[in-house]
Structures are given as C-alpha cells and as structure tokens.
Amino acid sequence: MNGSDIAAIFQGAIVTITLSLVGILIGLPIGLGLALIRWANVPVAARIVTLYVSMLRATPLVTLLLLLFFALPNIGIPMNPISAAILGLVMSTSAFNCEVWRSALMNFPKDQYEAAQSVGMRAGQRFRRIVLPQIVRVSLPGLVNEMSLLIKVTPVLAVVGVVDITRAAVRIGAQTYEPLPPFLVAIALYVPIVYALVSLQRWIERRQTAAEALA
Amino acid sequence: MIRDFGIVWSERSLLLSGLANTAILSTVSAVVALLLGFMVTPALMSKQPVVSGIARVFVDGMRCVPFLLFAYIIYYGLPSLGLRLDNWTSGLAALTIYNAAYMAEILRGAWVVQPREPIEAGIAFGFSGLRLFRSIILPPLLLSAGPVIGNQMIQIIKDSAFLTIIALPELTHAASSIQSRHYIPFAAFITAVFLYWGLCLVIEAGVSSIGRVAEARR
Numbered sequence: 176m177n178g179s180d181i182a183a184i185f186q187g188a189i190v191t192i193t194l195s196l197v198g199i200l201i202g203l204p205i206g207l208g209l210a211l212i213r214w215a216n217v218p219v220a221a222r223i224v225t226l227y228v229s230m231l232r233a234t235p236l237v238t239l240l241l242l243l244f245f246a247l248p249n250i251g252i253p254m255n256p257i258s259a260a261i262l263g264l265v266m267s268t269s270a271f272n273c274e275v276w277r278s279a280l281m282n283f284p285k286d287q288y289e290a291a292q293s294v295g296m297r298a299g300q301r302f303r304r305i306v307l308p309q310i311v312r313v314s315l316p317g318l319v320n321e322m323s324l325l326i327k328v329t330p331v332l333a334v335v336g337v338v339d340i341t342r343a344a345v346r347i348g349a350q351t352y353e354p355l356p357p358f359l360v361a362i363a364l365y366v367p368i369v370y371a372l373v374s375l376q377r378w379i380e381r382r383q384t385a386a387e388a389l390a
Numbered sequence: 391m392i393r394d395f396g397i398v399w400s401e402r403s404l405l406l407s408g409l410a411n412t413a414i415l416s417t418v419s420a421v422v423a424l425l426l427g428f429m430v431t432p433a434l435m436s437k438q439p440v441v442s443g444i445a446r447v448f449v450d451g452m453r454c455v456p457f458l459l460f461a462y463i464i465y466y467g468l469p470s471l472g473l474r475l476d477n478w479t480s481g482l483a484a485l486t487i488y489n490a491a492y493m494a495e496i497l498r499g500a501w502v503v504q505p506r507e508p509i510e511a512g513i514a515f516g517f518s519g520l521r522l523f524r525s526i527i528l529p530p531l532l533l534s535a536g537p538v539i540g541n542q543m544i545q546i547i548k549d550s551a552f553l554t555i556i557a558l559p560e561l562t563h564a565a566s567s568i569q570s571r572h573y574i575p576f577a578a579f580i581t582a583v584f585l586y587w588g589l590c591l592v593i594e595a596g597v598s599s600i601g602r603v604a605e606a607r608r
Binding site: 229230232233234235236237238239241242245246249250326327328329330331333334340341344345348352353354355358361362365366369370373 | 450451453454455456457458459462463466467469470471544547548549550551552554555561562565566569575576579580582583586587589590591
C-alpha cells in the first residue's frame with residue numbers, strides 16, 4: 176500500500192461524508208414532515224405514512240438500493256449511482272427520523288399548546304415558537320443515534336457502484352493482495368466519526384438528565 | 391407487470407430458499423449473539439478495570455465500525471493471517487460477533503435498572519450461582535429488555551442482507567439472481583421487500599406478546 180492508495184481511501188472518505196451529510200440534511204426535515212402528518216392525523220395521508228414507515232424500517236438498504244437503481248429507469252426515471260444512493264439513504268433515514276420526531280410530538284405537553292392558542296398565536300407561530308424548539312431538544316439524542324446508524328450503512332452504497340471508504344479499501348486490498356492494511360486505514364477513518372457522534376449523543380443525554388434533576 | 395410477478399412466482403423455490411437462509415442466518419446469530427452478550431455483560435460491569443476496559447473496547451469498537459467493513463475484514467482480511475473461512479462461516483461469524491456487542495450493551499442497560507430487592511430476597515432464600523441467575527435475575531431482565539432485543543433482531547435481519555455482497559445465498563441475493571436472469575427488477579425486489587417486511591412484522595408480533603406477558607406478571 177503506497178501514498179496514492181491512502182489518497183484513494185481519503186477520496187472515498189469525502190464521498191462517504193458528503194453522501195451521509197446530504198442524506199442527514201434532507202432526511203431530517205422529511206422525517207419531521209412525515210411525523211407531522213401522522214401527528215395531525217391527516218386523513219388517508221397519515222395511513223400511507225404509517226405503512227411507509229413500517230415498510231421502510233423493515234427493508235434492508237441493499238434491497239432498497241437495488242430496487243431503486245434497477246427499477247426506476249424502467250418507468251422512465253433516469254438513475255445514476257449517486258442519485259440512487261441519496262434517494263435510498265433519504266428514504267430509509269426519513270422513516271427512522273419520523274419515529275423519533277413522532278414520539279417527541281406525542282409526549283409534548285398539551286397545556287402549553289393550549290396556552291399558546293389562548294394568547295392568540297396562529298398555528299404556524301405556535302409550531303415554530305412553542306413546539307419546534309422543545310421537540311428538537313427531546314429528539315436530539317435519537318436523531319444523532321440515527322445519524323451514526325446512517326454512516327454505518329453507507330458501505331452498502333457500493334452495491335450500486337459508489338466508491339466510498341470501504342469500497343476503496345476492498346479495491347486496494349484486491350490489487351495489492353494485502354487486504355488488512357487498507358481495512359485498518361478504513362477503520363481509522365470510521366471510528367473517530369462514529370465515536371464522536373456516539374459521544375455527542377451520550378453527552379446530550381447526560382446534560383438533559385442533569386437539567387431534569389435540577390428542575 | 392402482472393407477467394413479471396408470474397415469473398417471480400415461477401422462481402418461488404429460489405426465493406423461498408433465500409428467505410429460509412435469511413431466517414436461519416438471523417435466528418442462529420441472534421441466539422448466539424444473545425448468549426455471548428450474557429457473557430460480555432458481566433465483564434462490562436466488572437469491578438476489575440482491566441476486564442471492564444477490554445469489554446468496553448470490544449463493545450464500543452463494534453458500535454463504531456460499519457457491519458459490512460467488519461464482514462469484509464473477516465472474509466477478505468483473515469485469510470492473510472492464515473484463517474480462511476467460507477462465505478457462510480464468515481457471514482455467520484461476522485453477524486454473531488458484531489451483534490454480541492450490541493446485545494451486551496442492551497443487557498447492561500436493562501441490568502442496571504433492575505431493582506436489587508428480588509435478588510437479595512433470592513439470596514436470602516438460598517438461591518445462588520446459576521440457579522439465582524436463571525430463576526431470579528434472568529426472567530425480569532429478558533422481559534424488560536424484550537422490545538429492544540426485538541429491535542436488534544430486526545437490525546440483524548437487515549444486516550444479513552449486506553452479506554449478499556460476499557455472495558451468501560440469502561433473500562436479497564435470490565432476488566438479485568432472479569432479476570439478472572429475467573430482467574424484472576421491480577417485481578423481484580419489491581417481492582423481497584415484502585418478505586422482509588413480513589419477517590419484521592412476525593418479530594414485532596412476538597415482541598408485543600412478550601410485552602403482554604410482562605404486563606400480566608407485574
């Protein structure tokens with residue numbers, strides 16, 4: 176393994192991080208939107224969202240990616256590896272985020288909502304000023320947990336031809352007949368990223384329990 | 391479209407053997423991972439800093455490494471250390487060891503919130519060692535950890551699909567080979583998705599019936 180091989184793995188790291196960030200940033204608001212549809216009990220739509228979440232939570236990302244990548248072009252939607260990867264990540268992470276947001280919404284104290292109503296806030300204002308700041312805080316550990324899960328499934332994107340950290344490491348191993356060194360480089364890249372997220376989640380949880388203990 | 395599903399139906403034996411392999415793979419590794427978890431959990435909570443440190447590094451290490459990378463290390467990496475495993479053995483080993491870490495963490499979480507009193511009462515009644523563990527500690531522990539273990543089992547089923555990449559003939563692999571043989575991607579993969587969904591619904595039903603037992607025992 177030489178310098179250019181390590182550079183190739185770092186190139187993979189850029190792909191892994193970019194795709195994860197795009198997936199997280201698009202998946203968060205979509206998850207919130209889905210949760211709101213269920214929370215507000217919008218007729219028909221709420222049932223469709225329930226089915227969507229139940230199904231997506233049970234579907235392995237590999238299977239979903241293969242379905243999107245091979246079947247969508249058949250109905251006239253062109254797909255390349257990157258768009259299939261982003262679509263797959265967003266679909267699966269939004270289903271998990273929806274559950275996190277929804278449980279925060281369901282535990283939201285109703286009296287606050289009614290108090291906001293009684294001082295004449297409109298629905299949009301109530302949501303933005305009263306509900307959103309609080310459910311963000313409650314959901315944060317769950318959402319961060321989902322982010323670390325998302326990063327851990329990105330190696331599967333290789334199945335549609337995306338060259339991420341893991342794929343780059345496998346390729347180099349196959350060329351040099353020494354698979355362990357590139358795998359160790361890959362581990363050295365994943366561990367700090369995921370460990371930072373896991374620690375962030377624990378830190379948020381500890382701070383929140385400390386705050387609750389004070390209150 | 392209907393014709394495509396007809397082709398999938400004609401290949402049902404391939405798909406069903408894939409489904410059976412997914413079920414066997416997930417069940418075996420879930421059970422063994424749970425048993426291994428029971429061995430790692432006491433180590434995690436050990437008062438010996440060396441023992442708990444090693445267990446912590448194992449558990450946190452597994453939680454930070456993507457499953458597919460771990461499976462690759464076992465399948466492609468171990469042969470260069472002189473240990474060559476076929477795809478079944480390495481897939482099963484990867485799935486089991488990886489999830490043992492998660493199971494250990496789940497059991498530890500359930501263990502630390504268990505009340506002390508029943509255990510002390512058990513000791514006062516003369517239970518000790520394995521019998522104390524089996525009849526006093528284990529039942530409430532499993533009942534309270536049940537839903538999280540169920541979630542982890544769903545995770546194991548989904549992780550097992552990754553093993554299609556090392557050519558293990560599980561459900562996604564069966565769907566892939568039907569799709570490449572007949573070029574019917576939508577019908578082949580959506581059938582696989584529904585079968586995965588079915589497996590997960592079975593587990594969720596199992597978990598909620600455990601929940602009912604737990605409720606009745608309180």
